[in-house]
């Protein structure tokens with residue numbers, strides 16, 4: 001075989017090897033170094049650069065063989081100029097190049113990198129050998145190489161874009177406030193973000209690979225695992241999106257109400273390939289809406305009762321065929337007045353709640369006697385208490401120090417505690433009211449011997465519309481707003497309200513109000529003439545027996 005033919009064959013073999021090595025490379029930086037090294041070697045060059053177009057079409061050098069990176073910037077205008085004049089560099093160009101690179105350059109060849117008829121960049125190869133210009137054969141081999149390189153570079157760039165997008169997507173998923181998980185074709189979790197970890201208490205390392213139903217088991221009304229009895233993804237005729245909502249129990253026992261939206265992927269034959277699941281924690285909204293429902297049912301029941309009593313009495317009095325005795329008329333009118341008063345009180349407490357929620361409950365502060373206020377309230381409520389076999393024992397001395405607070409609103413707090421003591425003491429008994437001083441505050445305490453408040457309800461009875469679920473709840477009227485308002489008023493006056501209680505033994509509600517005369521340093525907390533005694537019905541710590 002002639003030497004020329006043998007050389008060509010060698011070249012083709014090398015080209016083939018280089019091509020297959022190039023197409024296997026997906027890391028763009030390594031690929032570009034590989035391409036430029038191969039181009040220089042293939043054309044027996046001295047040095048070379050590879051320049052690619054950015055999104056605006058400007059050429060930038062990305063890799064070079066035997067040319068330090070410091071020179072790349074100076075070479076860039078040369079690459080851009082070179083593309084206009086084709087393959088032949090002028091003597092001036094060569095001079096410029098020698099100056100920039102500080103090597104003797106005698107020939108330059110530029111290979112255009114084309115992909116789908118679009119130029120994506122250039123490879124420039126420089127030769128310093130004397131009298132050895134690039135032959136036509138060199139040009140052919142190099143242009144075949146350039147075609148392969150253009151494909152490999154485009155693939156690597158696409159791959160790089162894909163990887164970047166994947167990372168971007170992963171970051172969005174990870175940082176999403178909502179829980180996000182991805183399920184595979186067997187309903188197993190393949191991705192699980194931070195919000196999901198927080199929501200379920202499952203670490204992603206444990207959750208990934210497990211069935212979705214095991215990690216995020218949504219409960220039905222009957223407490224069954226919805227995902228096992230009626231998986232939303234396996235329902236017949238389910239479209240490409242579906243939803244489910246319900247309670248889940250996190251690993252640490254926390255209960256959360258979630259809303260899941262599933263985006264389902266299927267193949268052409270409609271087989272399930274997987275799903276993207278967005279999980280939103282709507283516990284707070286759920287509680288709010290349950291509260292609203294309770295509110296509407298309680299309000300309609302509570303307001304209807306006095307209205308129907310008023311109507312019944314008024315209708316009876318209005319009957320033309322009956323002549324009523326004056327005392328019968330007076331008694332009936334008295335009932336109407338009382339019911340109307342109750343209605344007014346209930347409406348006022350609702351208004352107070354809405355004012356409080358709008359932050360529009362102004363306080364009118366003045367200095368007044370707690371003894372007088374409680375004495376008046378007890379006198380006013382005594383008849384109602386007597387009907388329930390309850391006696392008030394006022395254990396506050398008349399000279400108890402004055403407080404500075406909103407008198408009318410504090411009266412509402414006292415009335416509420418006293419009426420509750422009556423309402424929730426079905427077997428009667430004494431209700432004691434005492435006062436003490438603590439750290440510049442007056443502490444007022446109302447103790448009864450009623451049904452008590454179970455420990456699990458004690459922190460919640462101060463919440464809006466919260467009523468302990470017992471027989472009395474149905475028998476006793478109420479919105480579950482009294483203690484909520486009491487706490488709002490007390491806290492607005494920088495005080496606190498709390499309860500100590502034992503079921504079936506009674507409750508002890510206390511609240512604090514600022515004293516008018518601030519505490520003098522070193523002053524004793526003891527009020528010598530105050531009657532705060534623990535009766536035989538109370539424990540040593542003062543809680544009712």
Ligand code: ADP
Pocket residue numbers: 416420421424448450451452453461466467468469473477478479480481482483484507
């Ligand atoms: P209401 O009495 O209208 O239901 P409150 O906010 O005043 O609303 O009280 C909330 C709940 O706290 C009541 O429903 C009751 O279950 C409980 N509660 C309040 N005071 C007492 C008390 N003295 N003894 C026992 N339970 C009480």
